[in-house]
Amino acid sequence: MSARVRTGAVVAIAASLLLALVLFRFFPSQEEKDADPLPTSKPISVKIGKVTGRVERLRQDETWTPAREGEDIALDERVRTGDDGTAVLNVGGQSTITLQPKTEASVAKLTETVSQLRLQKGRVRAVTEEGRSVEVLTGSSDVRVDSTGASDFVAMADGLGGLVVASREGKVRLTALGASVDVAPGQQSSASRESAPTQPSPIPSTLFLKLLPVAAEAKSADTTITVKTQRGSRVRVNGVDVGIATGETMDVPVHLEPGENRILIEVEDLTGRIANQEITIRLTGKDPIEIRTSVTW
Numbered sequence: 001m002s003a004r005v006r007t008g009a010v011v012a013i014a015a016s017l018l019l020a021l022v023l024f025r026f027f028p029s030q031e032e033k034d035a036d037p038l039p040t041s042k043p044i045s046v047k048i049g050k051v052t053g054r055v056e057r058l059r060q061d062e063t064w065t066p067a068r069e070g071e072d073i074a075l076d077e078r079v080r081t082g083d084d085g086t087a088v089l090n091v092g093g094q095s096t097i098t099l100q101p102k103t104e105a106s107v108a109k110l111t112e113t114v115s116q117l118r119l120q121k122g123r124v125r126a127v128t129e130e131g132r133s134v135e136v137l138t139g140s141s142d143v144r145v146d147s148t149g150a151s152d153f154v155a156m157a158d159g160l161g162g163l164v165v166a167s168r169e170g171k172v173r174l175t176a177l178g179a180s181v182d183v184a185p186g187q188q189s190s191a192s193r194e195s196a197p198t199q200p201s202p203i204p205s206t207l208f209l210k211l212l213p214v215a216a217e218a219k220s221a222d223t224t225i226t227v228k229t230q231r232g233s234r235v236r237v238n239g240v241d242v243g244i245a246t247g248e249t250m251d252v253p254v255h256l257e258p259g260e261n262r263i264l265i266e267v268e269d270l271t272g273r274i275a276n277q278e279i280t281i282r283l284t285g286k287d288p289i290e291i292r293t294s295v296t297w
Contacts, residue, residue, distance in 0.1 A: 044092040044110050046073040053101070054082030073107060080104040081122070091115045095128040100272060108137065121159030121241065123234075123270065127152045138163050141193035143176040153183075154270045156234055161193030162244035164232040166203050166270045188270060190232040190246050198246055204230045209267045209275040212249070217282045218256060225252045225265065229275070233267040256283040 048055075048071045056064040057071075058078040067079060067087060081087055081103045089097045089107070095115050099105060103122025107115070113132055117124065120139035128134045128151055136145040141161030147153060151170030157163050165174050166188035173180050176191035183189050187200040212226040226249055227235055233245045235252060242252050245267070254263055261283060266276040 044112060046092075046107050046110065047071065047090045048073060048079075049088035049090045049096070051085075051087050053085035055085045055087040055099075056080050056082075075110060076106050076108060076118075078104060078106045078120070091128075092132075094132050095126065095134055097127075097134070098125045100124065109135075119155060119157040119163070121157050123154065123156040123268075123272070125152070125154045136163070136165075141176070143174075143191050143193065145172055145174055147172040156232075156244070156268075156270055158234050158241045158244045160241060160243055162190065162246075163192075164188060164190035164234070164244050164270060166232075188232050190244050192244060192246060195246050198231060201231065203271075204232075204269065207233065207267065207269045207271075207273040207275050209265065209277055211265060211277055211279065214279060214281065216280070217284050219284065221256045221283060223254050223256060223281065225254055225263070225279075226250070227252055227265060227267070229267045230269060233269050236266045236268075238264050239266075254281075256281060258283050 048067050048069055051067060051069050055067040057067040058064055073079060073089065079087060079099060081099050081101055083101055085101055087099045091097065097117055100123040103124060104120040105124060106118050108118040109116035114135065116135040116137065118137050118139055126134040128147065130150045133146065133148045136155045138157050138161050143161060143163040145155050145165045147170060149170060151172060152168040153165055153172045155163060155165045165172055165183055167183045167185045169185055172183050174183060174189045174191055174197045177196045179196040181189050181197040181200055183200045186203060188203050189197045189200045191197040207230060210228040212228065214225055228249050229245050231245055231247065235242050235245055235250060237252055237254060259282065261281050262278060263281060264276060264278045266274060268274045
């Protein structure tokens with residue numbers, strides 16, 4: 001056989017092999033056709049679950065509209081509850097975040113393993129399964145809560161950068177000002193934009209409120225009321241949040257108008273219990289007269 005014939009045979013064999021490879025590549029076998037397709041990950045969504053009372057969502061046109069069960073919530077879309085409202089957010093069928101009354105929040109981040117909630121103010125309960133984690137950030141500071149794995153916890157924000165968290169199941173971590181503490185089941189801890197997390201302590205079984213003696217009359221329009229309550233209580237004055245108590249007492253600034261001023265002090269804990277007390281202070285130029293207030297349990 002001549003060299004030219006041998007070369008032609010080699011070229012023909014090579015062409016045949018190339019053609020077979022192409023056919024194999026672009027025309028799969030019957031076994032490949034019958035094989036199951038590769039699984040594709042479904043996008044994680046947040047749906048509104050059970051709704052009670054007044055619940056609203058902030059649309060793109062900056063209007064608040066009623067939130068309905070079964071609706072999807074987009075990232076960074078705010079949801080708020082009224083005085084009697086609650087809403088359950090179902091995250092990918094693996095986590096639930098329940099917004100309690102007087103709460104405003106938005107989902108800031110969502111992946112296959114992490115659900116991140118930005119809590120502007122109010123109280124939420126987060127329950128998640130193994131393999132996922134829930135993060136709760138405050139709306140105006142770097143205070144945050146992180147859970148990993150199966151967990152059940154409650155977090156409450158005062159709208160001023162303060163946050164308190166209690167664990168019902170699993171371990172959660174509270175971080176602020178570069179410091180972190182691990183909160184075990186049955187414990188709680190609180191932090192603010194000015195203070196690092198407190199050492200975890202047992203969740204109080206009761207809530208109390210006591211106002212230290214104040215003056216019935218004041219010369220200055222700006223005065224201070226000292227509140228004594230449990231650590232981690234959310235403190236409000238005339239319906240306005242003033243912070244979360246991180247110590248045994250908390251000094252609350254109050255601005256007075258001429259004449260009599262009725263001042264309602266209210267505290268709320270992570271379980272939703274509320275205690276309140278009302279006092280009256282008259283703004284005048286006379287010397288102050290000390291009075292004592294009663295204790296509300």
